[in-house]
Amino acid sequence: MAVDPRTDKQAAASLGAMHTTGGRGSRKASDQTIYDSIYQAVLTQRLPPGSKLPEVALSELFGVSRSIVRKALTRLASDHVTEQSPNQMAVVARPGIEETRQIFAARRLVEGEVTRLVAGTLGKSEAQALRKLIKEEKSAHERGQDQHRVHCSMAIHQYLARQCPNQVLGKMMLELVLRTSIVIALYKAPGITACFLGNDHGRLADLIIKGEADQAAQLAREHLDTLEGLLDLDEPSGDIDLASILRYT
């Protein structure tokens, strides 16, 4: 059932690089620190779906007791970032095909509305910050820095969510953006180097800044539609025909 061949310690190391600022990982950390570290690692796909998250390894890494780790893991599970089953290690969430489709549908609804609400509300500095993010994404794409490009892409959507006047919707969108990142890592069709969709983000930003709410919302939904289409979401046939797979005559 292990998706990832890396050991637990190696998986945890993906986090260590992030949170330790200087020396060894002996500095105390709050549950929020742990939450954020794992959150970011999952968002940027350094912790792929199914990665094990052992409490002891994390507690040693962050220099706290298991209680703190457990609180962080509980919150992460509540936000669908991890899965927790009784007496089993927490793992990064592995949504199924159907749930993946539902996540995209929900995100189309929520992000469409968020986009509509943000459109026309950005001040000069906010618009500039948005354009800068898009520029950085493009640059990362051209240089082939795929991980950084993913990071930028996520940052763009997060920025929009945080700029939304309705923060209840904004928080929902943040959750859905993360879950989208997870399912992309899971179902990205092999060979698809990235999900850099033309200049969608650039055009979207223009519409938002200009205040074309309806067009912006429409583009956002189409953008997500295209993204979903790039995934490999074919149902594995219910009854696997072992014979046809193993017969080599």
Add this chain to the structure above:
Amino acid sequence: MAVDPRTDKQAAASLGAMHTTGGRGSRKASDQTIYDSIYQAVLTQRLPPGSKLPEVALSELFGVSRSIVRKALTRLASDHVTEQSPNQMAVVARPGIEETRQIFAARRLVEGEVTRLVAGTLGKSEAQALRKLIKEEKSAHERGQDQHRVHCSMAIHQYLARQCPNQVLGKMMLELVLRTSIVIALYKAPGITACFLGNDHGRLADLIIKGEADQAAQLAREHLDTLEGLLDLDEPSGDIDLASILRYT
């Protein structure tokens, strides 16, 4: 700052009546049990916004250690049911005016879509169950059993959320239904005996069962609009003019 004059023990007692089945509250309980108990008590407004939730009282009531209680409280806070500040007792959430408006706006969006998705998908038995809930709500309304009526009203919306083919959206709606219940308890205009809106639920059920998706969604949104309008959401003026309040000449 205390919203409620009742003591902590009395507040906790609202839960005890629910979860203890027979003898005294000495049966062990999981964090899920505690979560559900508080969830239901908040939903049915037995625990009004601001109610204190001390860990020790809960742990004694449910016969478990504080660890279990803390886990339940962490999850409840993650779902915006309670508020947790460092070194302070957890309390039932008290959303402000602005957040209340955002909750209603978000719920209009989400419940509108959920309604559209559910419309036309209900089988015979599901349709019957829905009508039964509505009948019970009406009955409770006519008999003046307000608490039971609130319970039924919530159950109707929860039922729709659970019937939604898109459970990602369904879960979001469940959260928003609960938060709506909280803000209704907070901002219900005095004298308004209830939020029983004509026969909205009955008409909504008819449209859903008949499969009139667009009309059903539209009605759901209007229903929520009306509900929000019944609340007293006037901003308290930023600088309170004590003079005008206290001058009696």
Add this chain to the structure above:
DNA sequence: TTCATATTTAATGTCGACAATATTTATCAG
């Protein structure tokens, strides 16, 4: 060897203890 079983190991589940902090109560000067 290979499979089933027993042992060992390692992880989570739960609890109680103690420290740190906030709240309440008691004390006392004015």
Add this chain to the structure above:
DNA sequence: CTGATAAATATTGTCGACATTAAATATGAA
């Protein structure tokens, strides 16, 4: 009596210990 200060109480924050359960390893018979 009022208001500020100090002691006492109550509550949360964190930790380590032990029990429980799952997984990995070792053992032995066929």
